[in-house]
Amino acid sequence: MLGRRLVPRPLLGLLCRRQCAQPVAARSCPAQRQAWPAAASAPRVQHRLTRQQCTDAAAAAAAAEPSAHRSPYYRAEAGPQAPQPLDMDEPYPAEGEDGFYTASFYSFFEIPEAALPELRAAIQDEWSQDLAIVGRIYICEQGINAQLSVRGKKIRALRAWLEASGAFAGRIPRFNWAIEHRRAFKALHVRVRPLVAVGESLGLPTLGREPEYLAPAEWEQELRDAQARDPDTLLVDMRNTYEFRIGRFQGAVCPDADTFRDEMAMVRELCAGRAKTEPIYMYCTGGIRCSVAGALLKSEGYANVRTLQGGIIAYGRHVRERAQGAPSMFRGKNFTFDKRLGEEVTGEVLAKCDQCGGPCDTFTNCANQSCNLLFIQCPACALKHHATCGNAVCVERAHMSHEERIKNRMGPVWNYHMRIRPEKVFGKDGIARPEALSGADACSASAVGEAAQQASDASA
Ligand SMILES: [Zn+2]
Numbered sequence: 001m002l003g004r005r006l007v008p009r010p011l012l013g014l015l016c017r018r019q020c021a022q023p024v025a026a027r028s029c030p031a032q033r034q035a036w037p038a039a040a041s042a043p044r045v046q047h048r049l050t051r052q053q054c055t056d057a058a059a060a061a062a063a064a065e066p067s068a069h070r071s072p073y074y075r076a077e078a079g080p081q082a083p084q085p086l087d088m089d090e091p092y093p094a095e096g097e098d099g100f101y102t103a104s105f106y107s108f109f110e111i112p113e114a115a116l117p118e119l120r121a122a123i124q125d126e127w128s129q130d131l132a133i134v135g136r137i138y139i140c141e142q143g144i145n146a147q148l149s150v151r152g153k154k155i156r157a158l159r160a161w162l163e164a165s166g167a168f169a170g171r172i173p174r175f176n177w178a179i180e181h182r183r184a185f186k187a188l189h190v191r192v193r194p195l196v197a198v199g200e201s202l203g204l205p206t207l208g209r210e211p212e213y214l215a216p217a218e219w220e221q222e223l224r225d226a227q228a229r230d231p232d233t234l235l236v237d238m239r240n241t242y243e244f245r246i247g248r249f250q251g252a253v254c255p256d257a258d259t260f261r262d263e264m265a266m267v268r269e270l271c272a273g274r275a276k277t278e279p280i281y282m283y284c285t286g287g288i289r290c291s292v293a294g295a296l297l298k299s300e301g302y303a304n305v306r307t308l309q310g311g312i313i314a315y316g317r318h319v320r321e322r323a324q325g326a327p328s329m330f331r332g333k334n335f336t337f338d339k340r341l342g343e344e345v346t347g348e349v350l351a352k353c354d355q356c357g358g359p360c361d362t363f364t365n366c367a368n369q370s371c372n373l374l375f376i377q378c379p380a381c382a383l384k385h386h387a388t389c390g391n392a393v394c395v396e397r398a399h400m401s402h403e404e405r406i407k408n409r410m411g412p413v414w415n416y417h418m419r420i421r422p423e424k425v426f427g428k429d430g431i432a433r434p435e436a437l438s439g440a441d442a443c444s445a446s447a448v449g450e451a452a453q454q455a456s457d458a459s460a
């Protein structure tokens with residue numbers, strides 16, 4: 001049924017060369033973890049198993065696996081465990097539809113470094129052309145982290161592609177569907193880079209020390225009980241400051257961080273005064289940051305790290321899907337890293353417009369793409385400032401045609417740390433200005449005033 005191009009190249013000899021010696025679809029060989037419980041560090045011994053032996057061994061291993069809190073993700077150090085079967089019957093939002101549906105997924109497993117370029121090219125070409133997928137995909141030696149929008153009628157084809165792939169077969173858990181669906185990305189970008197910017201290199205043995213995953217209902221119940229028993233229960237928001245401005249779990253500690261790396265350092269400080277057996281609850285957008293943070297904390301001796309499986313995305317779906325019941329423990333919006341810049345979990349507005357201070361939780365990027373400041377803007381301010389940060393240069397450029405903007409080329413205005421800190425760049429009149437910067441914070445040669453000079457120089 002599938003077109004020939006939909007079936008990915010089998011990434012010849014990816015693993016079976018050193019495992020059951022079958023030449024193709026090596027990674028789908030279910031005995032992989034039976035023979036290679038810790039693939040990253042195991043010695044390279046040839047195992048000659050027939051496909052049937054592989055299947056039998058994997059079935060026995062799966063039967064022995066306790067089901068409680070079973071991670072949907074590969075555990076590198078968890079011993080024999082069958083790859084998760086691909087669930088072709090997973091509840092798709094509306095299969096067969098032409099509209100876009102937004103989902104994310106991640107999985108930790110070994111991809112040989114040498115296979116990454118070819119795999120990247122295969123995903124880039126075949127997903128964008130044959131499957132019409134847009135999104136942001138990261139792959140590296142430790143697995144995949146994907147956020148994408150896919151047309152309803154292509155969802156099964158995507159699953160089939162993954163199942164037929166030598167690299168991903170049996171490795172990808174259920175997709176984590178968004179709450180609000182639309183085309184959330186302009187194009188497809190596939191990159192070879194770390195799945196989460198930790199700032200230190202993490203191997204599968206570390207990532208394999210995964211925390212406990214609690215499904216949304218379970219998370220809610222446990223958290224309520226824990227907070228009732230002990231108001232000092234540690235619940236950490238593992239996201240950056242701009243993310244939790246518009247929504248967060250009640251009772252959460254929200255470290256003021258711009259990056260995961262800074263966040264991790266602050267969380268270590270938070271945990272330092274506590275007993276290693278005390279529960280640490282943590283959540284993030286879709287779960288991957290907590291998988292990594294939990295693995296790091298566990299490898300540092302914290303025995304009881306508990307995370308929200310599927311993150312706020314899954315919790316938001318849970319809140320929407322239950323007809324009646326307890327009020328949501330998450331309030332406000334979940335920030336998303338796509339064009340939507342957030343999806344609503346509850347109707348509460350927790351934030352304020354960065355320009356006028358009125359209640360608002362709609363993030364936007366300055367319409368001048370070189371500025372690209374990420375800030376909260378109410379409809380009235382959007383109208384007043386022409387969907388920009390209000391700076392005259394940005395207003396002017398927002399009205400330029402595409403050709404004019406190319407002609408008057410302009411470099412990036414802010415560095416990352418300023419671009420996500422509107423409170424540092426807005427003046428009292430709600431206009432972003434270089435004067436609002438303190439010396440050390442200013443992005444050299446790129447504050448708006450200088451950029452304006454460059455722009456006028458370029459057009460002269
Ligand atoms: Zn406003």
Ligand SMILES: [Zn+2]
Pocket residue numbers: 366367368371372373388389390391394432
């Ligand atoms: Zn701007």
